[in-house]
Amino acid sequence: MRSDRGQSAPLGLKAAAACGLLFLHLPILLIFVYAFTTEEKSFVWPPPGLTTQWFAVTWNRPDVWEALSLSVRVAAISTTIALVLGTLCAAAVSRTKFFGRETISLLVILPIALPGIITGIALRSAFALADIPFSFWTIVLGHATFCVVVVYNNAVARFRRTSGSMIEASMDLGADGFQTFRHVVLPNIATALLAGGMLAFALSFDEVIVTTFTAGQQQTVPIWMLEELIRPRQRPVTNVVAMVVVLVTLLPILFAYYLTRDGDQIAGSGK
Amino acid sequence: MSIVALNANPIPAILPGSGGLRGALSDLFWRRPKVLLLLMLLPPVLWLGIVYIGSLFALLAQSFFSIDEFSGLINRQFTLKTYGDLLQAANLDIILRTVTMAALVTLASAIVAFPIAYYAARYARGRWKALFYLGVMLPLWSSYLVKIYAWKLILAKEGILTWLLTKLHLLWLLDAWLSLPVVGGNSLSVSFTGTFIVFVYVWLPFMILPVQAALERVPGNLVEASSDLGASPGQTFRNVLFPLALPGIVAGSIFTFSLTLGDYIIPQIIGTSRLFIGQAVYSQQGTAGNIPLAAAFTVVPIVIMGFYLWGAKRMGAFDAL
Numbered sequence: 001m002r003s004d005r006g007q008s009a010p011l012g013l014k015a016a017a018a019c020g021l022l023f024l025h026l027p028i029l030l031i032f033v034y035a036f037t038t039e040e041k042s043f044v045w046p047p048p049g050l051t052t053q054w055f056a057v058t059w060n061r062p063d064v065w066e067a068l069s070l071s072v073r074v075a076a077i078s079t080t081i082a083l084v085l086g087t088l089c090a091a092a093v094s095r096t097k098f099f100g101r102e103t104i105s106l107l108v109i110l111p112i113a114l115p116g117i118i119t120g121i122a123l124r125s126a127f128a129l130a131d132i133p134f135s136f137w138t139i140v141l142g143h144a145t146f147c148v149v150v151v152y153n154n155a156v157a158r159f160r161r162t163s164g165s166m167i168e169a170s171m172d173l174g175a176d177g178f179q180t181f182r183h184v185v186l187p188n189i190a191t192a193l194l195a196g197g198m199l200a201f202a203l204s205f206d207e208v209i210v211t212t213f214t215a216g217q218q219q220t221v222p223i224w225m226l227e228e229l230i231r232p233r234q235r236p237v238t239n240v241v242a243m244v245v246v247l248v249t250l251l252p253i254l255f256a257y258y259l260t261r262d263g264d265q266i267a268g269s270g271k
Numbered sequence: 272m273s274i275v276a277l278n279a280n281p282i283p284a285i286l287p288g289s290g291g292l293r294g295a296l297s298d299l300f301w302r303r304p305k306v307l308l309l310l311m312l313l314p315p316v317l318w319l320g321i322v323y324i325g326s327l328f329a330l331l332a333q334s335f336f337s338i339d340e341f342s343g344l345i346n347r348q349f350t351l352k353t354y355g356d357l358l359q360a361a362n363l364d365i366i367l368r369t370v371t372m373a374a375l376v377t378l379a380s381a382i383v384a385f386p387i388a389y390y391a392a393r394y395a396r397g398r399w400k401a402l403f404y405l406g407v408m409l410p411l412w413s414s415y416l417v418k419i420y421a422w423k424l425i426l427a428k429e430g431i432l433t434w435l436l437t438k439l440h441l442l443w444l445l446d447a448w449l450s451l452p453v454v455g456g457n458s459l460s461v462s463f464t465g466t467f468i469v470f471v472y473v474w475l476p477f478m479i480l481p482v483q484a485a486l487e488r489v490p491g492n493l494v495e496a497s498s499d500l501g502a503s504p505g506q507t508f509r510n511v512l513f514p515l516a517l518p519g520i521v522a523g524s525i526f527t528f529s530l531t532l533g534d535y536i537i538p539q540i541i542g543t544s545r546l547f548i549g550q551a552v553y554s555q556q557g558t559a560g561n562i563p564l565a566a567a568f569t570v571v572p573i574v575i576m577g578f579y580l581w582g583a584k585r586m587g588a589f590d591a592l
Binding site for chain 2: 008009010013014016017020021023024025027028030031034042043044045046081084085086088089091092095096098104107108110111113114115116117118119121122123124125126128129141144145148171176177178199202206208209212222225226229230238242245246249250253254257261
């Protein structure tokens, strides 16, 4: 019998861990309170009163809707590209050993390992050198590049657990390569891809640093928020949008966790 | 002999070959796995190679151009003049300030992260373990801007922190701190202290996860053996736990250090008017239009991180990632 079962932690450690978790969570909870405040001009605490009128005001703001629509379209297309590229790369790297395999995994991780400002300004100077004007696609180009790694991480972890003999069995039983992919490989990696896709979507939806360099005059939701933080126009609307953004990113994360919780590597541990 | 070799090929002889393009492709992939491998690798490598590595080289090339001081146009000829500009006192100040901040943020995150990671690794079981995991994951993935915004609310002069300190009759403490020269300011949201707190908050989960991963691998009976042999908790920590957790801490510090070096949004929203590297890059390429100097500035974090990663690798930090 192991002696460390049922042992409880020293009080000091418990307190420090609890304080640390509170430190991580209280600021985000505060956003939810401020979305209902009646105060318009300052960040005064405690809120003088509570109201839901700002939700209606935000609902009728066309600039918020435009930013939201752009963000969702960018995230959807970047996620699709990342899903294709990330899965291909993961399949290649986990199936076979070949020369330069380590380099490929480094290449995939690099866009997220280097600070975002480097990726951003690198893309911008490349656009400038090649005379490419800013457009919807310049944003997508940047986002897809750093979303590949999220899909790749999830897919690689799943491929590692999927036995290669299943593919061989399928081929032995007469299925061709496409049938094997459709009926054997895809069902096995589907949840990992879904989780990776959700995380990629959340990452793209929230990205601001690279986007400021590739968007030009266009506004995604994070760019809209950044503008509001630097030059506030209507603070209560910002509060409401902040709360909505928290909820929009929270749900995919929880769902991705739920999809991969039984695995050896859990989605999202390497943002 | 060649016939034997052909027959030894792993072609399923029972079924007739399937016709059509699809069948032909499928057969080709089976006979020559290298073709399939190449086809699978081509799209991602082309994308990352052209879009990303290509852009990085474009950036690097720009740092060897210079700007004409009179016309403001970029002179596309190889020169080291821009790197000379980088060594001006004002720019060295920026670099030193950023590196100091990154080091302090890394140290503070390690201190705050350790108890959480240790509790999660050693004492949390079952449902609590999942809760701890989500408790770190959710803030990690929450919107970066919203987190900064939340701290703007907290640190504002009329905000919750001032209110709390007033209730506790500790406001004099805050005022005394704010009157200090370098770290103080008019309010916490326009001081280095504020910038520091927000940096620690935003990057903390990046430290907790690798430290926890390192501590998960420390067997509990090692700690017990140490105390059985008469070590005090402090001695156990110094001689047993800390050395074993160190690769995890170094792995986490790669993130906290690199992210602080490159960030330009946090010091812009919560902080003083004195610049960090990221802000210098942003203003050089934007308002000043001096892309060569901006490019040279980005080379600084790349070089620092290069050395950092090299050192981290020697300490075995990559096994803890």
